[in-house]
Amino acid sequence: MSAQARTEPSHELLARLNDLSAKLAESQEHLAHAQRLATLGTLCGAIAHEFNNMLTPVLSYAQLALQSPDDRELVQKALQKVVENTEKAATICSSLLGFIREDSQPQSVDIALCVSNTLSCLGRDLAKDGIRLECRIADGLAAAIRPVALQQVLLNLILNAVQAMKPSPGTLSIDAHRSTWKHSDGTVESGVEIAVGDTGCGIPPELLDRIFEPFVRARKPGAMEPGTGLGLAICRRLVTDAGGTITVASKAGTGTTFTIRLPAAASCTERAAA
Template structure:
């Protein structure tokens, strides 16, 4: 192996029949590229005499060059992949730091300001003012709790620790739970639910799917003007149940329809961005896909507002029995 090591380190042919270590049994040919040696190929033959004819040597040189190019392409692809991963890591780190600095400091400042006022001016504040300050503390603390929950959910998704506990469930139950949970953030909007009767059961994790709906409702409430309608619509289409949540806000630019599901991405320019981490819809996609569904973003058919559409497959055993065809009980 001394000849192979010498060939690798010197980027020069070595071994049997060459100028270097000619007494070796093997002939080692370096695989050369513009960035140096990327490997060594060795050949051997039991018969005495010259190992290769001139034509065979030229063939070996050509094959070594082709092998070196192939290895170089693989190395370049790997380096490019690592560079992209590093760039994405740097981007996400920067986005996370920006998000944390803004989305932690803003509610904390409100909490501290309200708590300080209650403590220092309790004797002079009237009851409505005190109630307003307490409401601010609760609202901003809830916002902080959602922020930390989103970070934890994204950590679970990226670590592969998320395993949905799916079971057959009625969408009406999950929608009702999500709307009750979102009562405070939807207080300034009118919610319209269109849920036709006779929908089949769907296979989902009720806790995760409630979080999906809450995130989408929260997103709609942030971008829709006060007093506008947020609509929750469910439809059956063959073997799929589709749930859509639409608002009457500014809508989603076509170029951002897919990007809104990226971590820390928020559509629109800085002057149009609403408070938030940019994690809500990314978490929604991870949760929905883990349950075997799909989620997409777009705008309402009339173009006046955004619409998030979730599609879930209907399991074969999930058809809701019709009351007229249900088996009769014991007489």
């Protein structure tokens, strides 16, 4: 057999493997996008409720102002209600649009801004559900990951945390700071560490080692929404694609903390000074 005859099948096999790899990457992107849409579907009910709460005082005060157009104080208050509530609605809509769009996004994200946008996507004040929010984010913190990817990860973790705490009151904590850690092979790396914790029901010990596997669900007893079992698996892929890691620590009946570690990126202030 000639050398050319032996190499041709190898070239054909390599081409097929490259084609399969490209199709796999495309399928993973479609899956991540589908999961984002599923997350939005989960949020729709709460957002619609909050929009109704924002529109009700706007309508009521507008009707009163129309009935008494010469009452300057009432008209002024009606206009204030319009401005306040439309600004709230605009913030929610802007955050949701940012969560959907991902074209030409930079490979870096301002952590404080990303957390703020993610919380806006909830469309509802967590305090209304008896959940206290504790945010501790270092100034000028930026990570090397697409904004929409980190927002998807954070939103998934926050929704899981809220579900784990309901209907009892609890605390959701989001901590982000610069950190240095050691890998299993002994190498040391510096970057950004983000921890999302809750005081909910925790993850059963038998599921903890497999929680990032597809279709593994840590469902709270009595929960009405079983989920797809893909959220955390996609979170891990989005983080590892950015060169980071995500781990979990949990104790049944006490709570759960997910820790994300990502390569650092230059902050907006550092880029402006460069």
